[in-house]
Amino acid sequence: MKNLSLSQRISVYLFLVICISTFILNSAFFVVLRSQSEDEFKVQTDEILSNISRYYQIPIWNLDFNAISEVTDNWLQTRSGVLAINITDEVGGAIIQKTKGNQEFTGLSKQPHTLLRKGKIIHDERQHIGNIEVLFSNAERVEQNNLTYMKSILVSLLFALLVGLVSNHLLTLFVHRPLRNLIEGTQSAHNSNYTIRVPENAPGEIGILAAEFNKTMNQIEDRDRKLHQHNVELEEIIRVRNLELDKQRATMINSSRLASLGEFSAGMSHEINNPLAVIIGKASILRNFVSKGKIPTEFEIHFIKITEMCDRISKIIKNLRNFARDGSNDPFDYFDINRFFSDIGELTRLKLDKKAIVFKFNNSTNVKQIYGKEIPLSQVIINLINNSADAIESLPEKWVELTVDEDEKYVFFRLKDSGNGIPDDIQKKMMTPFFTTKVIGKGTGLGLSISKGIIEEHKGELTYNGESYNTEFIIKLPKV
Ligand SMILES: Nc1ncnc2c1ncn2[C@@H]1O[C@H](COP(=O)(O)OP(=O)(O)OP(=O)(O)O)[C@@H](O)[C@H]1O
Ligand SMILES: [Mg+2]
Structure with a gap:
């Protein structure tokens, strides 16, 4: 019983209730039927007894024993309910006693469902000429009643079984299955699956419950979707904020790096310029001596070289001071492109020459x-050249190429090096602040992100050209 479903239990209970109630009803009916049948039996035996006694009037009056015996046999054979007949005279003297199948009278009278009826044999409606005893059997009728009782019990059982089966089928259809669906739905909701829906076609309260369940699932799913959406938005906000913070940090670090470099180069240029001025002065005095013939003329070329080198040193120092300046607050202005690139060339030449890179x-x-x-724009290009120099220094072929291009609206600076491109995973991250593949102390990972910021401030674009076989960055600046 424990493993039965609700509908099966109800069906079993229904079956039992119908069985018990029909059994009680049948039994009560049977009791009534039996008492009725006994009454009827008595009435019938009365009639038969008076009938039989009439047949004995003449034979007993005439003391015709053959006729008495014939009548007796006749009654015993024709009447199935008559078991035995005993005839005595008016004072009780035996005349005839016969039983069915010649059994003993007293033995027969002790059998169940037998009834002994006694009567008088009257001649001419007045004279008492004898007594009659007839033993009747009610067994056949009782047996029939019992059979009827058993049949009706059997029919009741079949009816109860049918009701049980039909009710089980209906309950399974309208109660068990919808409830099962609801249980499965609730269980999957426990496992955070809110996509499940149950059929709402069950009748009555279960249908309403299913509809309410679906409504609740819809609401939860909707709330989940909104929550997820909200989370995604929050994550995006945090990502953007982090990026901005990183950019700000990068700009600050770059500014302070430039500030200390600026300070250092200002001090250094002061220290170098003084002895440089002395050297230039002395070289010019020595050239004067050559022109005055005090020093042989073949030395003049050396003094000229000394002056040229000193000029170059002072130019480099001036450029370095310039480059090391934080120009982010400088105003936008027109500047000469040739001087711009020659200054950059001066500043990068030393590093490139040292690494034997062809420019x-x-x-x-x-x-x-x-x-x-x-x-800032020169800082961008020097950053790119430095990146290239770092990337290709150990390659057998080492060159960096800077090409200036234009279309109607833009000027392009293409910086290509002899490297074979940048792997996809690095490409995706290289423009973000603090991303570097260089060893600690060598790179800060700020070069490209700062450069991108500077170019975007000029309403331009700094992109990596993934189509090019060699590594190539492109700066696109609007012509004004
Ligand atoms: N020309 C290039 N060839 C190959 N990889 C490059 C090139 N330019 C940049 N990268 C890659 O991009 C990364 C980020 O460059 P970025 O200039 O921003 O930082 P960095 O050079 O590592 O450090 P920093 O410039 O601050 O000294 C580099 O570490 C390198 O892995
Ligand atoms: Mg760099």
Whole structure:
């Protein structure tokens, strides 16, 4: 019983209730039927007894024993309910006693369902000429009643079984299955699956419950979706804020790095410029001596070289001071493109020469001037050249090529090196602040992110050209 479903239990209970109630009803009916049948039996035996006694009037009056015996046999054979007949005279003297199948009279009278009826044999309606005893059997009728009782019990059982089966089928259809669906739905909701829905076609309260369940699931799913959406938005806000914070940090670090470099180069240029001025002065005195013939003329070329080198040193120092300046607050202005690139060349030449990197410069455009902040833009290009120099220093072929291009609206600076491109995973992250593949102390991971910021401030774009076989970055600046 424990493992039965609700509908099966109800069906079993229904079956039992119908069985018990029909059994009680049948039994009560049977009791009534039996008492009725006994009454009827008595009435019938009365009639038969008076009938039989009439047949004995004449034979007993005539003391015709043959006729008495014939009548007796006749009654015993024709009447199935008559078991025995005993005839005595008016004072009780035996005349005839016969039983069915010649059994003993007293033995027969002790059998169940027998009834002994006694009567008088009257001649001419007045004279008592004898007594009659007839033993009747009610067994056949009782047996029939019992059979009827058993049949009706059997029919009741079949009816109860049918009701049980039909009710089980209906309950399974309208109660068990919808409830099962609801249980499964609730269980999957426990496991955080809110996509499940149950059929709402069950009748009555279960249908309403299913509809309410679906409504609740809809609401939970909707709330989940909104929550998820909210989370995604929050994550995006945090990501953007973190990026901004990183950018700000990067700019601050870059500014302070430039500030200390600026300070250092200002001090250094002061220290170098003084002895440099002395050397230049002395070289010019020595050239004067050559022109006056005090020193042989073959030395003049050396003094000229000394002066040229000193000029170069002072130019480099001036450029370095310039470059090391934080020009982010400089105003936008036009500047000469040729001087811009020659200054960059001066500043990078030493590093490139040291690493035996060939530098190529192509400018086939007619662009003479650029509008923007010269110092930050030169910092961008020097950053790119430094990156290239770091990337290709151990390659067998080492070159860096800077090409200037233009279209109607833009000027392009293409910086290509002999490297074979940047792997996808690095490409995706290299423009974000503090991303570096260099060893600690060598790179801060700020070069590209700062450069991108500077170019975007000029309403331009700094992109990596994934189409190029060699590593190539492109700066696109609007012509103003
Ligand atoms: N020309 C290039 N060839 C190959 N990889 C490059 C090139 N330029 C940049 N990268 C990759 O991009 C990364 C980020 O460059 P970025 O200039 O922002 O930082 P960094 O050079 O590592 O450090 P920093 O410039 O602050 O000294 C580099 O570490 C390198 O892995
Ligand atoms: Mg760099």
